[in-house]
Amino acid sequence: MPETVLRLKGITKRFGAQLANDDISFALQKGEVIALLGENGAGKTTLMNILFGHYTADSGTVEVMGTALPPGHPRAALAAGVGMVHQHFTLADNLTVAENILLGTRPLWRLGQGDARARIRDLARRFGLEVDPAARVADLAVGERQRVEILKALWRDARILILDEPTAVLTPQETEALFRTLRLAVAQGLSIVFISHKLREVLAVSDRVLVLRHGRLVGEVRTRDTDRHQLARLMVGADLPTQEIPPVPEGPPLLELRAVSAPGLSAIDLTLRGGRITGLAGVSGNGQSALAALIAGTLAPTSGEMQAAGLPAGPGWSPQAAIARGIARIPEDRHRTGTIAAMTLTENAILEAYGRPPFSHRSWIDWRAARSFAEEIIAGYDVRCPGPDTRISLLSGGNMQKLILGRALSPEPRMILANQPTRGLDVGAVAYVHARLLEARARGAAILLISEDLDEVQALSDEIRVISAGRLSPSFPRGTTSQAELGAWMAGHGFDHAA
Amino acid sequence: MRLEPIAAPTPARLLGLPLAALALTLAIGAALAALAGANPLAVFGLILKGAAGSRFALLETLNRATPLIFTGLAVAVAFRARLWNIGAEAQLYAGALTTVLLGTGAVAAPAPLLLPLLALTAFAAGAVLLLGPAFLKVRFGVDEVVTTLLLNFIMLLFVSMLLEGPLKDPLSLGWPQSPALVPDARLPRLVSGLRLHWGFALALAAALVTWAIMARTTLGFEMRAVGENPAAAAFAGMPVPRVLLRTAILSGGLAGLAGFSEVAGLKGNLTLDLSPGFGYTGIIVAMLAMLHPLGVVVAGVFVAGVFVGADSMSRAAGVPSYIADILVATALLTMVAALKLTRFRIRSG
Numbered sequence: 001m002p003e004t005v006l007r008l009k010g011i012t013k014r015f016g017a018q019l020a021n022d023d024i025s026f027a028l029q030k031g032e033v034i035a036l037l038g039e040n041g042a043g044k045t046t047l048m049n050i051l052f053g054h055y056t057a058d059s060g061t062v063e064v065m066g067t068a069l070p071p072g073h074p075r076a077a078l079a080a081g082v083g084m085v086h087q088h089f090t091l092a093d094n095l096t097v098a099e100n101i102l103l104g105t106r107p108l109w110r111l112g113q114g115d116a117r118a119r120i121r122d123l124a125r126r127f128g129l130e131v132d133p134a135a136r137v138a139d140l141a142v143g144e145r146q147r148v149e150i151l152k153a154l155w156r157d158a159r160i161l162i163l164d165e166p167t168a169v170l171t172p173q174e175t176e177a178l179f180r181t182l183r184l185a186v187a188q189g190l191s192i193v194f195i196s197h198k199l200r201e202v203l204a205v206s207d208r209v210l211v212l213r214h215g216r217l218v219g220e221v222r223t224r225d226t227d228r229h230q231l232a233r234l235m236v237g238a239d240l241p242t243q244e245i246p247p248v249p250e251g252p253p254l255l256e257l258r259a260v261s262a263p264g265l266s267a268i269d270l271t272l273r274g275g276r277i278t279g280l281a282g283v284s285g286n287g288q289s290a291l292a293a294l295i296a297g298t299l300a301p302t303s304g305e306m307q308a309a310g311l312p313a314g315p316g317w318s319p320q321a322a323i324a325r326g327i328a329r330i331p332e333d334r335h336r337t338g339t340i341a342a343m344t345l346t347e348n349a350i351l352e353a354y355g356r357p358p359f360s361h362r363s364w365i366d367w368r369a370a371r372s373f374a375e376e377i378i379a380g381y382d383v384r385c386p387g388p389d390t391r392i393s394l395l396s397g398g399n400m401q402k403l404i405l406g407r408a409l410s411p412e413p414r415m416i417l418a419n420q421p422t423r424g425l426d427v428g429a430v431a432y433v434h435a436r437l438l439e440a441r442a443r444g445a446a447i448l449l450i451s452e453d454l455d456e457v458q459a460l461s462d463e464i465r466v467i468s469a470g471r472l473s474p475s476f477p478r479g480t481t482s483q484a485e486l487g488a489w490m491a492g493h494g495f496d497h498a499a
Numbered sequence: 500m501r502l503e504p505i506a507a508p509t510p511a512r513l514l515g516l517p518l519a520a521l522a523l524t525l526a527i528g529a530a531l532a533a534l535a536g537a538n539p540l541a542v543f544g545l546i547l548k549g550a551a552g553s554r555f556a557l558l559e560t561l562n563r564a565t566p567l568i569f570t571g572l573a574v575a576v577a578f579r580a581r582l583w584n585i586g587a588e589a590q591l592y593a594g595a596l597t598t599v600l601l602g603t604g605a606v607a608a609p610a611p612l613l614l615p616l617l618a619l620t621a622f623a624a625g626a627v628l629l630l631g632p633a634f635l636k637v638r639f640g641v642d643e644v645v646t647t648l649l650l651n652f653i654m655l656l657f658v659s660m661l662l663e664g665p666l667k668d669p670l671s672l673g674w675p676q677s678p679a680l681v682p683d684a685r686l687p688r689l690v691s692g693l694r695l696h697w698g699f700a701l702a703l704a705a706a707l708v709t710w711a712i713m714a715r716t717t718l719g720f721e722m723r724a725v726g727e728n729p730a731a732a733a734f735a736g737m738p739v740p741r742v743l744l745r746t747a748i749l750s751g752g753l754a755g756l757a758g759f760s761e762v763a764g765l766k767g768n769l770t771l772d773l774s775p776g777f778g779y780t781g782i783i784v785a786m787l788a789m790l791h792p793l794g795v796v797v798a799g800v801f802v803a804g805v806f807v808g809a810d811s812m813s814r815a816a817g818v819p820s821y822i823a824d825i826l827v828a829t830a831l832l833t834m835v836a837a838l839k840l841t842r843f844r845i846r847s848g
Contacts, residue, residue: 056846297736298733318736331734336731337730337731338734340724340727342727347720351724351731351732352735364715365715365720
């Protein structure tokens with residue numbers, strides 16, 4: 001007789017007119033991994049926030065180990081043994097790993113003491129969560145920060161782990177490591193709720209899949225009895241669109257880097273040609289950000305030669321200069337650098353072009369022109385929103401990304417920097433972004449696609465370059481390289497010497 | 500207890516909560532008045548009468564509002580760009596100083612030339628005083644809260660030194676005050692026979708211009724963007740340091756105009772009690788106005804009215820005029836809370 005550790009009964013939550021969760025019930029057994037699958041906005045995160053006490057449900061109950069949790073008490077959930085690892089981490093950057101783990105479990109003045117470090121190391125070893133307890137969180141890579149989050153939950157004796165889109169920020173290798181950790185945790189009697197919209201991962205890690213759509217539980221299947229297609233149909237309510245990549249004639253070189261060095265990059269040679277998508281694969285933190293910053297104009301080369309649209313990009317290289325040369329930039333982080341949360345869609349739409357006609361004349365902004373531009377993007381890029389005067393922070397990630405896409409692509413740029421363009425987006429939005437990038441490729445634009453999703457890089461790119469420790473691999477044309485080979489380059493093998 | 504965001508606040512919430520804040524402020528004021536042994540209704544009646552009960556009272560309130568509008572605008576502009584200008588007091592004195600330096604006979608020109616010159620130099624003086632801290636902020640990351648705050652004391656002591664020394668009026672019988680402005684350097688009265696001067700009209704014009712800059716120009720857009728998210732502004736190609744320096748010029752300049760307006764419109768000379776903390780009260784005015792330039796006019800008149808009304812009430816009812824400070828402070832606190840609650844809902848547990 002399996003032991004039920006968590007039971008949700010008839011959870012319903014309304015936000016205004018929107019029904020975020022509609023009468024959802026399920027039970028989690030001890031030692032089980034269930035996946036909560038659904039597109040962005042399907043109600044997954046709301047449900048988990050109710051379970052964890054961040055929101056109060058309009059009706060329904062949450063039981064942990066047979067006892068009902070009082071609604072709206074995160075501490076009660078914690079005390080009952082529920083640990084949550086959020087999509088956006090909740091760590092204090094200026095504290096060490098050990099201090100972050102201990103924070104809230106003992107008085108502040110005892111945080112710095114070293115006695116706990118050995119126990120943290122031990123815990124980390126048991127669950128395969130390698131991380132140095134003495135390291136400052138600010139110095140950690142994203143994957144390591146997530147391990148700290150999980151350790152934090154384990155330190156508080158969590159028996160149930162909830163992971164909200166844990167792989168959204170991870171590389172394939174880090175994802176594998178996370179899955180190993182989850183298997184170790186299950187083997188030690190923990191139970192896991194794994195929230196995701198990525199079919200492959202759900203199939204790889206879970207015992208049972210619950211599918212949410214528009215706030216309702218539309219399917220519950222055992223993982224071993226299902227496959228990608230069934231899950232996709234359940235999740236989207238229709239079959240997945242398949243992307244075709246038509247041949248496009250190769251255009252002239254538009255962006256060229258010759259032996260370019262900058263902090264984090266050594267002697268980069270890179271040519272982006274019209275009608276070509278160049279995919280940049282690599283483990284995060286190997287120089288992708290620096291290369292993106294170079295092309296976006298926020299970083300200038302320290303040596304070497306860079307040319308954009310045939311003109312040198314030397315001293316005075318800046319975001320304005322990059323935009324003026326016709327480089328469209330889709331930034332890595334749409335919340336931090338892509339948009340301004342407190343501003344409207346209209347204001348965000350003209351964030352780059354406000355200084356030029358038709359949006360301004362002699363420093364006076366023409367808000368009518370700005371608004372109609374925003375309306376064009378909303379219509380042309382399928383941005384779901386109440387209107388151009390809405391604050392952008394009220395939009396979902398996918399719709400925010402569509403606005404950024406519209407802002408970047410409407411002027412029909414000749415070069416496109418697409419840095420993690422689909423990170424954290426749902427299936428529909430990902431397909432949309434891909435289609436728009438391919439459209440730009442067909443138009444003759446040169447595209448650099450930086451992504452930690454190797455599947456995405458392989459599916460879209462005409463050629464792939466791997467970045468490792470600030471160096472670029474040779475170019476691999478489409479279909480000539482396996483994931484294993486790329487993985488070897490990503491790990492740093494094959495580079496003749498440290499340049 | 501925690502806050503849950505509200506996606507679309509109802510009009511009732513948007514209007515009702517600020518009104519409730521006002522009611523709460525009045526209730527607290529009433530309680531204090533009762534505690535002081537007076538009839539609260541009578542006290543409020545006297546405050547209202549003292550602030551707006553007659554032509555004279557109303558004009559006096561507008562007079563007092565004038566410097567508050569300037570400093571309120573200065574703070575509103577700076578805070579929009581998250582440039583924390585706590586130094587409007589010093590910038591006000593800088594503007595006052597250039598006004599007496601040039602307006603006491605050093606420059607001989609007819610009023611239509613001299614007054615714009617004095618206003619411009621006062622603007623420039625205030626701007627320069629804030630440009631220093633702003634430059635240190637963008638170049639070296641020096642916290643402008645500290646530098647602008649400390650400059651207030653430095654400036655006041657500097658003015659004090661000048662008033663005791665080279666700027667001292669020989670006819671002042673030892674009193675530390677500057678010589679009087681020449682007649683051509685005085686702002687004329689708006690209403691003849693009453694104290695309200697053209698400084699008030701200038702303050703209204705400044706509010707309109709500031710509003711137009713913030714809402715309609717590329718600079719205003721840049722200032723708001725830099726204030727809300729400097730990383731995104733920089734990525735979009737905005738020259739963030741230059742935007743902050745321009746903000747400093749506008750903000751410091753507006754506070755400098757307060758000094759010009761007080762000296763040229765009201766006092767006629769410079770003394771150390773020119774400003775009873777207009778620079779600091781400007782912060783309250785700006786916050787009450789939610790940093791909106793036109794709201795600053797309303798908030799400035801409101802705060803001035805409370806002070807002027809309370810002065811006259813305390814003479815009549817014997818309740819200390821400190822009640823004005825309490826009313827203004829309570830209004831600020833309740834209003835900030837009310838504005839927060841228009842967008843968030845309190846959930847217990």
